[in-house]
Amino acid sequence: MSPRAAWRLETLGFGEVYDYIDGKVDWMAAGLPTEGTNAQHPRAGDIARKDVPTAGLQEKLGDVKARVEVQGWDAVVAVNDQRVVLGLLRAKELAGDPEQPIEKAMRPGPSTFRPYVSLHEMLHFMVDHKLDSAPVTTSDGRLVGLLLQKDVAAEMEKK
Amino acid sequence: MADSAETKERCKGCEREIDICAFCQEPGCAAAICYGCQNRELRQTVPQPHAHGG
Numbered sequence: 001m002s003p004r005a006a007w008r009l010e011t012l013g014f015g016e017v018y019d020y021i022d023g024k025v026d027w028m029a030a031g032l033p034t035e036g037t038n039a040q041h042p043r044a045g046d047i048a049r050k051d052v053p054t055a056g057l058q059e060k061l062g063d064v065k066a067r068v069e070v071q072g073w074d075a076v077v078a079v080n081d082q083r084v085v086l087g088l089l090r091a092k093e094l095a096g097d098p099e100q101p102i103e104k105a106m107r108p109g110p111s112t113f114r115p116y117v118s119l120h121e122m123l124h125f126m127v128d129h130k131l132d133s134a135p136v137t138t139s140d141g142r143l144v145g146l147l148l149q150k151d152v153a154a155e156m157e158k159k
Numbered sequence: 160m161a162d163s164a165e166t167k168e169r170c171k172g173c174e175r176e177i178d179i180c181a182f183c184q185e186p187g188c189a190a191a192i193c194y195g196c197q198n199r200e201l202r203q204t205v206p207q208p209h210a211h212g213g
Contacts, residue, residue, distance in 0.1 A: 025204070111182055117201050125201065128190040129183035 022139075028116035029139035044122050045115020047155055048136040048145030054079045057086065061105045062098025064089075075133050077143055078106045084141040085112055090133065112137040115144050123152045172196030 006019045020027055028034060031045045053068040054077050068076050074094065078087035087106030096105045112135045113122065126134060126149040136144040167176045168191035180188035181197045198204040 107184070111184060111197075113201065114203050117203060121201050125182055125197075129180065129185070129188060131183050 025114075025116075026139050029114040031115040031138065031144060034116075042119055042155055043115060044113055044117040044119065044134075044136050044147050044152075045144050047119070047151050048115070048147040049151070050145040052077055052143075052146035054083070054143065055089075055102045056080075057101065057103040057106075059102050060098065061089075061094070061096055061100050061102060064102060065094045065098065068094075075146060076102075077135055077146060078102050079143055083143045085110065085135055085137050085143050088135060110135055112141070113147070114139065119152050119155055122147060123149070123156055126152065170196055172200070 003019045006017045009017045033039075052075065053064075053071060053073050055064045057078060057080070064076055068074075074091045076089045076094065077085055078089065079085055087102070087108045088110035089102070089106050093105050093107055115136055115138070117136075122134070126132075126147075132149050134147045136147050138144060167178065168180060168186075168188060169175070170177050170193035171190055172192055173196055175193055177191060177193045179186060180191040181194040182188075182190075182192055192200070
């Protein structure tokens with residue numbers, strides 16, 4: 001909220017009022033809770049798979065592929081030690097030379113999406129672009145999870 | 160010397176010429192979209208509601 005609105009709320013008797021300088025969109029992008037009618041609709045961050053496997057840049061592709069296949073995944077997110085998304089490997093990239101490091105095999109700088117994006121819009125985009133998965137991150141690039149098209153479609157069918 | 164015949168995409172929203180689709184980053188995307196239009200359509204960015212300081 002704006003600083004003036006925050007001050008006004010204090011005059012109305014609210015004890016804990018803060019001015020979130022980065023704004024409402026950044027608040028939602030961090031996956032923080034919201035209230036109101038729109039807050040009731042599930043969004044990308046709600047159903048993104050939080051258990052998506054991750055890998056470091058220096059890991060060997062063959063090792064990572066073997067590890068994630070056991071877990072039933074065909075996608076891996078390359079992250080640094082702060083869980084900031086640096087790259088993405090889908091089936092095509094995972095099929096590369098097993099001796100190369102993740103850094104060479106990954107698709108660098110993938111498009112990422114914020115947790116508050118509506119499922120309806122994401123499904124529309126994912127179908128149009130024939131994309132099975134999309135990484136969801138906070139606005140500072142930290143991994144929230146991997147959104148799967150099949151999960152979005154299943155969630156939309158519930159309605 | 161750079162190859163000037165390089166194929167470019169055109170954003171389906173603003174029709175601006177773009178190097179690659181911002182959403183899928185696949186060359187030859189039939190629904191290619193620029194970063195700005197993508198973020199507006201997905202509402203990842205919101206226009207300033209008013210010009211004054213709030």
